[in-house]
Each structure stands twice: as structure tokens, then as C-alpha cells.
Amino acid sequence: MRIVYRVLSIILITIKWLSIIIVVLILLLFVGPFWKKWVVYPRMEREVQALKELYQQPEKKIPLPSFQGALHAHTYWSHDSRAVLEEIVPAAKAAKIEFIFLSDHKRDNMDTFPRSYHGMYEGILFEAGTESNNLMVTPLKDTVLDWNLGQDQVIQQVVEEDGMVLYVHTEVSHDWGNPHYQGMEIYNIHTDFKDEGGRLFGFVLNSMVNAGKYRHWAYREIFDEQIEIHALWDSLNQHRKIIGYGAPDVHNNQSIRARFQEDGRVEWVGSNAKTISIRQPGWIEKLLLEEADEAGWVYKAELDTYFHSLHYVQTHIFADSLDSRSLKDHLVQGHAFVSFENLLEAKGFEYAAYGKDGELIGIMGDEIPLREIQQLKVSSPYPVQFDLIKDGDLILSTESKYHFEYTPIGHGNYRITARIPLNGEWVPWIYTNPIYIR
Numbered sequence: 001m002r003i004v005y006r007v008l009s010i011i012l013i014t015i016k017w018l019s020i021i022i023v024v025l026i027l028l029l030f031v032g033p034f035w036k037k038w039v040v041y042p043r044m045e046r047e048v049q050a051l052k053e054l055y056q057q058p059e060k061k062i063p064l065p066s067f068q069g070a071l072h073a074h075t076y077w078s079h080d081s082r083a084v085l086e087e088i089v090p091a092a093k094a095a096k097i098e099f100i101f102l103s104d105h106k107r108d109n110m111d112t113f114p115r116s117y118h119g120m121y122e123g124i125l126f127e128a129g130t131e132s133n134n135l136m137v138t139p140l141k142d143t144v145l146d147w148n149l150g151q152d153q154v155i156q157q158v159v160e161e162d163g164m165v166l167y168v169h170t171e172v173s174h175d176w177g178n179p180h181y182q183g184m185e186i187y188n189i190h191t192d193f194k195d196e197g198g199r200l201f202g203f204v205l206n207s208m209v210n211a212g213k214y215r216h217w218a219y220r221e222i223f224d225e226q227i228e229i230h231a232l233w234d235s236l237n238q239h240r241k242i243i244g245y246g247a248p249d250v251h252n253n254q255s256i257r258a259r260f261q262e263d264g265r266v267e268w269v270g271s272n273a274k275t276i277s278i279r280q281p282g283w284i285e286k287l288l289l290e291e292a293d294e295a296g297w298v299y300k301a302e303l304d305t306y307f308h309s310l311h312y313v314q315t316h317i318f319a320d321s322l323d324s325r326s327l328k329d330h331l332v333q334g335h336a337f338v339s340f341e342n343l344l345e346a347k348g349f350e351y352a353a354y355g356k357d358g359e360l361i362g363i364m365g366d367e368i369p370l371r372e373i374q375q376l377k378v379s380s381p382y383p384v385q386f387d388l389i390k391d392g393d394l395i396l397s398t399e400s401k402y403h404f405e406y407t408p409i410g411h412g413n414y415r416i417t418a419r420i421p422l423n424g425e426w427v428p429w430i431y432t433n434p435i436y437i438r
């Protein structure tokens with residue numbers, strides 16, 4: 001009997017301590033997210049607010065208007081997205097997006113254009129494109145691309161017929177020596193997400209705790225500077241112009257959602273926009289379902305919404321007008337910069353080259369003879385730290401200010417990273433394309 005009691009008491013003590021340890025571990029898991037919710041994010045919000053109050057409208061020197069938008073985004077046409085205009089357009093408006101160059105996954109090797117959304121929708125320009133083999137292909141005309149021809153031939157054909165080919169997912173290997181493609185992603189949310197590895201669980205937990213007011217900061221927790229990709233970009237530009245742009249790569253497919261079908265059953269949609277189940281509404285539905293949103297969803301637990309992705313990273317293009325042809329022509333010339341728009345609005349930021357008489361002789365992306373150039377000038381609507389990068393090397397970092405001027409003394413590719421102070425770091429806010437001094 002005694003032995004039985006002893007064994008029982010040992011078991012009970014073990015259970016008690018195990019439960020205490022489990023409870024403590026669970027509490028510890030939430031310490032970080034709640035610390036962020038109550039201390040870190042409110043402080044970051046105040047820091048950004050303080051910067052916003054320092055806004056000064058810069059003098060506009062570049063004669064072209066600029067348009068901000070998304071390059072690389074998905075719709076229902078892709079197998080891994082369910083997005084329709086009712087979801088995308090309000091999100092784009094809230095993020096102040098003016099254009100979206102889509103990159104839907106192709107459904108067939110005979111790839112027909114245009115399809116999905118194409119044209120103006122409530123003032124937002126949509127252009128059709130394909131993402132395939134880590135290329136984003138935008139033919140800019142009614143055509144059928146034959147992917148059976150092979151990648152090289154598709155690239156050459158599209159570019160020679162005045163379309164655009166960009167390299168997406170630049171963390172994976174590409175034919176970097178291909179002579180036809182025009183640009184590459186220097187930031188992609190999905191690329192950045194992939195390197196989270198062991199931090200992913202913490203990221204999801206934090207996103208749940210901070211799903212409300214500070215959702216944008218929780219989403220930005222994935223941010224890392226893409227140092228290797230930028231080194232590659234700089235080295236490629238030593239050979240020929242390869243423009244850089246930022247990609248939201250938005251799908252809204254890291255989510256659990258539900259909607260009614262016409263037959264009254266409920267479709268539950270999970271990760272990668274795949275159907276989890278189609279069922280008659282039962283007690284779960286009674287408990288969870290709410291009124292349908294504009295796209296018809298009656299339940300949503302979402303991570304990568306259109307608004308949060310479109311607001312996170314944008315590309316600003318200096319172009320003649322808001323039409324696909326003009327945007328493309330100027331983008332492939334490098335008349336563009338990348339902004340992390342959810343930090344601060346980047347409209348008004350300029351980077352240009354000036355001649356001996358102080359006249360503007362070129363902007364980011366342009367090639368300019370050294371003998372003609374007097375100064376490179378950058379101006380920002382907020383005080384920032386300007387990093388001047390020449391051929392991949394950081395040659396100068398300023399203190400925080402609105403304007404920066406530099407007289408180049410040698411040939412090379414000069415680009416700017418503008419940084420703001422946030423949470424104890426100087427984080428990148430803007431990456432410009434280089435000015436190529438020949």
C-alpha cells in the first residue's frame with residue numbers, strides 16, 4: 001500500500017510541476033508580443049508621428065509627375081489567390097496606390113493577354129502580366145505568349161516587341177547574364193518572409209496579439225535589409241543597366257476565410273487560397289460567421305491583406321502620365337525609386353543630376369557624361385540620413401537633413417538610400433535607382 005501511495009504522490013507532484021512549467025512557458029511566449037503592444041509599437045508610432053510633423057514640401061524640380069504603385073501582385077486568376085476588385089480596389093485606395101502591374105500565374109503554356117483585370121478601375125490602373133519561372137512578363141498588348149518556346153525566347157520576344165520582363169524572387173538563381181531582361185526586385189515581401197525560419201512561430205503569435213491597431217508594425221517584423229540582393233544588383237549594374245523595384249507580391253493567401261456558395265453551403269478557404277472544406281453551415285458557422293464584407297467573405301483571419309502589403313512597399317515612377325506604356329517606358333529607364341510607404345509617404349522625394357549652370361540634366365536611372373555634371377542633388381519631404389552608394393560601396397552617410405548635394409569626381413553608378421530613425425536603428429525608407437555617370 002505504502003509503495004502505491006508513494007508512486008501516486010510522485011505522479012501528482014510531477015503533474016503539478018509540469019503544469020506550472022507549461023503555464024509559465026505559455027506566459028513567456030506572450031511576454032514579447034505584449035511588450036511590443038504596450039511599449040515598443042506605441043513608441044515607434046510616436047517616433048513616426050514626430051517625423052510626420054517635420055514635413056516640408058520639397059520644391060519640385062523634376063518636370064515629370066510621379067506615380068506610386070505596385071509591381072508584382074496577384075488576383076483570382078492565379079491558382080493561389082482569390083482576390084477580386086471588391087477587395088483590391090479599396091485596399092489600393094487606402095494605400096494611395098495609383099497603378100498595379102499584375103503578375104498572375106499562368107494557367108496554360110499558351111498564355112493569353114490581356115486577362116484578369118486590365119484597364120482603369122475607379123481611377124486605379126491595372127496592367128495584366130504573368131509570373132512564371134521567377135519572371136514577371138508584361139507584354140503590354142493583346143497577344144499569346146508561347147512558353148513552350150523556352151524562357152530565353154519568351155524574354156527576347158517580349159522585350160523586342162516593346163514589352164517588359166523583370167526578374168522576381170531574386171533570392172533564387174536566375175540567368176543573370178541574359179542580355180534582355182530589364183530589371184529585378186530589390187525588395188519583395190515574400191522573399192523577406194522566407195528567411196524568417198525559426199522566428200516564424202513568434203511572428204504569427206505576435207501578429208495575432210497585435211492584429212488591431214499595430215498590425216502594420218507586426219507585419220513589418222519580417223523586415224530585413226536585402227544586403228546580398230543589393231550587392232548582386234550593384235554588381236549587375238557594372239555591366240548594363242538593370243533597374244530595381246519593390247514588390248509587394250500580394251496574394252492574401254496566408255489566411256483562413258469563409259464564404260457562402262450559391263447552394264447555401266459554406267466554403268472554407270485556407271493557406272494558398274486552397275479549399276479546406278465545403279459544408280452545410282453548422283454550429284461552427286453559427287459561432288464564427290459575420291456579415292459579408294465587400295468581397296463576400298463572412299469570416300476572415302488574415303495575415304497578408306491587400307492593404308497591408310500594398311502599403312508596405314511601393315515603387316514610385318516618374319512618368320508622363322498614368323498609363324501602362326508611359327509607366328513601363330520610364331520604369332525600364334530607371335526613373336523610379338522604392339519606398340517603404342507605411343513608414344512615411346514618399347511623394348516629393350527627388351534625386352537628380354544638375355549641370356554647370358544649375359540646370360537639371362537627368363534623373364535617377366539616367367546616364368550622364370561626367371564632364372556635364374556639376375552636382376547630384378537629393379531632396380526629401382522629411383529629414384533623413386542620406387547614404388550615397390557608389391558601385392555598391394557606401395561612400396558617404398549624412399546626418400539627418402532634408403537636402404543633400406554631392407559633386408561626383410569619377411565615373412560610376414551613384415544611388416541613394418534614405419534612412420529614418422526608428423526603434424533605435426536607422427532603417428531604410430527609400431532606395432533610388434542609380435544615376436550612371438559615364
Ligand SMILES: [Zn+2]
Pocket residue numbers: 072073074103131249250
Ligand atoms: Zn508572385
